[in-house]
Amino acid sequence: MASPEKSNCELPSAANEAEDAPGELERITRQPISTVLIIIAMQTEAIPLVHKFQLSEDTDGLFPKGVPWVRYHGKYKDLNINLVWAGKDSLFGVDSVGTVSASLVTYASIQALKPELVINAGTAGGFKAKGASIGDVYLASDVAFHDRRIPIPVFDQYGIGARRSFCTPNLLKEVNLKFGRLSTGDSLDMSPQDEGAILGNDAVIKDMEGAAIAYVADLLSVPTIFIKAVTDIIDGEKPTAEEFLQNLVAVTANLDQSVTQVIYFINGRCLSDL
Amino acid sequence: MASPEKSNCELPSAANEAEDAPGELERITRQPISTVLIIIAMQTEAIPLVHKFQLSEDTDGLFPKGVPWVRYHGKYKDLNINLVWAGKDSLFGVDSVGTVSASLVTYASIQALKPELVINAGTAGGFKAKGASIGDVYLASDVAFHDRRIPIPVFDQYGIGARRSFCTPNLLKEVNLKFGRLSTGDSLDMSPQDEGAILGNDAVIKDMEGAAIAYVADLLSVPTIFIKAVTDIIDGEKPTAEEFLQNLVAVTANLDQSVTQVIYFINGRCLSDL
Numbered sequence: 322m323a324s325p326e327k328s329n330c331e332l333p334s335a336a337n338e339a340e341d342a343p344g345e346l347e348r349i350t351r352q353p354i355s356t357v358l359i360i361i362a363m364q365t366e367a368i369p370l371v372h373k374f375q376l377s378e379d380t381d382g383l384f385p386k387g388v389p390w391v392r393y394h395g396k397y398k399d400l401n402i403n404l405v406w407a408g409k410d411s412l413f414g415v416d417s418v419g420t421v422s423a424s425l426v427t428y429a430s431i432q433a434l435k436p437e438l439v440i441n442a443g444t445a446g447g448f449k450a451k452g453a454s455i456g457d458v459y460l461a462s463d464v465a466f467h468d469r470r471i472p473i474p475v476f477d478q479y480g481i482g483a484r485r486s487f488c489t490p491n492l493l494k495e496v497n498l499k500f501g502r503l504s505t506g507d508s509l510d511m512s513p514q515d516e517g518a519i520l521g522n523d524a525v526i527k528d529m530e531g532a533a534i535a536y537v538a539d540l541l542s543v544p545t546i547f548i549k550a551v552t553d554i555i556d557g558e559k560p561t562a563e564e565f566l567q568n569l570v571a572v573t574a575n576l577d578q579s580v581t582q583v584i585y586f587i588n589g590r591c592l593s594d595l
Numbered sequence: 596m597a598s599p600e601k602s603n604c605e606l607p608s609a610a611n612e613a614e615d616a617p618g619e620l621e622r623i624t625r626q627p628i629s630t631v632l633i634i635i636a637m638q639t640e641a642i643p644l645v646h647k648f649q650l651s652e653d654t655d656g657l658f659p660k661g662v663p664w665v666r667y668h669g670k671y672k673d674l675n676i677n678l679v680w681a682g683k684d685s686l687f688g689v690d691s692v693g694t695v696s697a698s699l700v701t702y703a704s705i706q707a708l709k710p711e712l713v714i715n716a717g718t719a720g721g722f723k724a725k726g727a728s729i730g731d732v733y734l735a736s737d738v739a740f741h742d743r744r745i746p747i748p749v750f751d752q753y754g755i756g757a758r759r760s761f762c763t764p765n766l767l768k769e770v771n772l773k774f775g776r777l778s779t780g781d782s783l784d785m786s787p788q789d790e791g792a793i794l795g796n797d798a799v800i801k802d803m804e805g806a807a808i809a810y811v812a813d814l815l816s817v818p819t820i821f822i823k824a825v826t827d828i829i830d831g832e833k834p835t836a837e838e839f840l841q842n843l844v845a846v847t848a849n850l851d852q853s854v855t856q857v858i859y860f861i862n863g864r865c866l867s868d869l
Contacts, residue, residue, distance in 0.1 A: 385706060387814045411814075413753040419743060421698045421807050428699050432659065468742055469693060470782035472836045479687040480781070507754070507781070508744035512788040533695050540661045540685075562746045 353589050356401040358436035358543075359580065360427055362443055362530050363416040365569055367393070367406040369577040370442075374402055374584070383433050389417055390426050400588045405430045419507045420466075420533035427537040437592060438487070439545040441534045442580045444572060446511075446561060447551035451501065451525040455554065455564075456572055458579040459525070460493055461486050461503035461547035464532040467518035468506035483522070484535045487544035489595040496582045501525035503547055505532035510561055527555060544592060548583060550576035627865050630675040632710035632817075633854065634701055636717055636804050637690040639843055641667075641680040643851040644716075648676055648858070657707050663691055664700050674862045679704045693781045694740075694807035701811040711866060712761070713819040715808045716854045718846060720785075720835060721825035725775065725799040729828065729838075730846055732853040733799070734767055735760050735777035735821035738806040741792035742780035757796070758809045761818035763869040770856045775799035777821055779806035784835055801829060818866060822857060824850035 361367040370376070376393035384390050389408025396402065407417035407426050417426075427439065447453025462485070469480035493500060504524035506515055511527070519527060531547050538545040552572045553564035587595065635641040644650070650667035658664050663682025670676065681691040681700050691700075701713065721727025736759070743754035767774060778798035780789055785801070793801060805821050812819040826846045827838035861869065 385815060387816055389814075410753050413749055415750050415753050417753075418745070418750070419754070421694050421810055424695045424699055425702050425811065428702065466781070468781055470784050470786075471692070472784055473840065475687055476689050476692070476783075479684050479689050479691075480693070507740070507742055509750075510744050510746055512744075512786055514786040514788070536695055537699065540663075541659060542661055566747065 353399065353591050354437045354587055356403065356434060356436045357438045357440060357587060358430050358434055359404040359440045359442055360423065360430065360534055361404060362407045362418045362423060364406060366443055366573050366576060367404060369573060370404055370580055373577065373581055376402060376404055384429055397584055398588045400584065402584065403434050403436065419529050420505065423530035424533040424537050427534045431541045431543055436543060439538050439543050440548060440583065441531055441545065442548045442576060443528055443530060444552040444569065444576065445526040445528040445549035446553045446555040447526050448556050449554050450556050453525050453551050455551055455568055456575050457499050457551045458575050459549045460498040460500050461531060461549060462500055463502045464535045464547060465504055465522040466506065466532045467504045467515050467522055468508065470514065482532055482536055484539055487546050489546055492583065492586055492595045495586050496579065498579060503528060503531045503549060505530060509565065511555055526551065548579055627673065627863050628711045628861055630677065630708060630710045631712045631714060631861060632704050632708055633678040633714045633716055634697065634704065634808055635678060636681045636692045636697060638680060640717055640847050640850060641678060643847060644678055644854055647851065647855055650676060650678055658703055671858055672862045674858065676858065677708050677710065693803050694779065697804035698807040698811050701808045705812065705815045705817055710817060713812050713817050714822060714857065715805055715819065716822045716850060717802055717804060718826040718843065718850065719800040719802040719823035720827045720829040721800050722830050723828050724830050727799055727825050729825055729842055730849050731773050731825045732849050733823045734772040734774050735805060735823060736774055737776045738809045738821060739778055739796040740780060740806045741778045741789050741796055742782065744788065756806055756810055758813055761820050763820055766857065766860055766869045769860050770853065772853060777802060777805045777823060779804060783839065785829055800825065822850065822853055
């Protein structure tokens with residue numbers, strides 16, 4: 322792992338909210354990243370990272386009463402790490418997966434923590450026809466939705482909601498990640514309509530949160546990257562749910578190793594160094 | 596229209612956050628509703644109500660920079676009315692429809708405005724086989740999602756996310772509304788998988804926001820009702836998008852008339868009087 326090189330950063334286009342605030346602009350462009358926000362939907366994905374970075378659970382009531390979101394925080398060298406897990410649904414007791422929960426968690430966490438970078442980490446399905454294998458970890462180049470069909474001109478594009486993720490060429494060179502497009506929908510399975518839209522999005526991986534997190538982070542002008550580990554092959558023989566559950570724990574080890582490498586790389590660097 | 600009868604209210608089950616705060620409990624149970632929040636996705640649906648109640652656009656920066664949400668506010672007699680329209684998407688310029696935007700708007704508005712009641716008003720598709728006709732206005736008895744298929748035990752029920760809306764038997768008697776189940780998804784069209792799930796939800800109407808708003812309001816323990824006017828017949832001959840656009844303005848007049856009657860009814864009443 323190369324040492325961080327201290328350089329003057331250029332403002333990334335996504336960090337454009339700083340345009341009206343010269344002090345904030347200065348801080349973002351000239352200083353290393355001080356605060357990252359890691360958004361994770363499932364406890365199984367979150368806990369190894371909590372242990373790895375010795376993060377503490379927040380008891381300050383950062384979020385309003387009633388929401389299940391759990392914030393863990395700590396430091397790695399100079400970097401403030403916030404990991405927010407979407408928590409267990411209070412009615413059903415399962416992880417709060419999907420776009421609605423992810424968008425709320427992202428919104429509330431960005432508002433409360435003002436991170437310079439959001440990292441959405443999680444598991445995904447992969448298409449073997451596009452080169453994905455179980456255990457691969459991807460950095461998403463682009464994200465889009467595949468289950469928001471609104472067949473009215475312009476609304477159709479809003480529904481797809483395609484966005485580029487924050488450009489991190491140095492990170493991609495340094496950390497051993499595959500690179501490809503991510504498509505998001507609220508179902509674990511894939512209907513024929515979903516499949517057509519995923520092909521339309523030219524996606525190699527499929528998750529249940531990414532494009533929603535991108536939407537919120539874009540609204541609030543926070544650069545965001547997506548790290549997704551492949552638990553199941555969508556165009557394979559096995560039923561998705563079975564394969565997902567079978568591989569979840571093992572694949573999560575790969576995911577957490579990659580997120581750890583990404584955190585090591587980010588420490589000491591400013592946004593344009595990524 | 597009957598005059599509001601001033602009675603001692605009983606605590607609705609949804610307002611259970613007050614359990615730990617006797618002062619708040621007292622306020623909710625003994626006093627008429629002081630603040631309502633109307634959540635609307637489309638400008639066409641919102642503007643007639645803004646004019647009807649002479650609401651003013653908020654310029655206080657209630658919401659963070661970058662979000663397109665627009666708050667209008669004013670009073671009807673003793674009732675503080677907040678109408679929040681989800682606004683035009685900054686990238687595509689179309690109304691910010693769908694569950695992600697609706698959930699964010701609802702969360703941020705409840706946090707900022709602390710309403711005692713949320714009203715989600717909008718248009719919907721209707722099933723003629725279940726008795727719906729163009730122009731009908733429904734009060735939803737229940738809401739659920741039809742496009743969140745997660746075929747893992749318990750996760751499947753979380754995905755469907757069925758919730759009862761706040762029970763308002765007196766409102767239903769007083770205002771001329773039909774009554775039935777609402778199913779929510781992020782597509783204007785309906786895939787065979789959606790159709791199966793909508794039938795599973797026993798829904799008579801279909802929208803793109805309701806169940807997401809119910810999820811958020813439930814997290815934050817705010818009673819919520821859903822008023823939906825039928826713009827298109829899902830099980831009819833015409834393509835949904837065409838029929839929706841053709842009927843949007845005319846049906847919105849019915850919607851706004853019903854919302855107006857509901858506001859008249861709410862004024863002076865407490866939650867358990869509804």
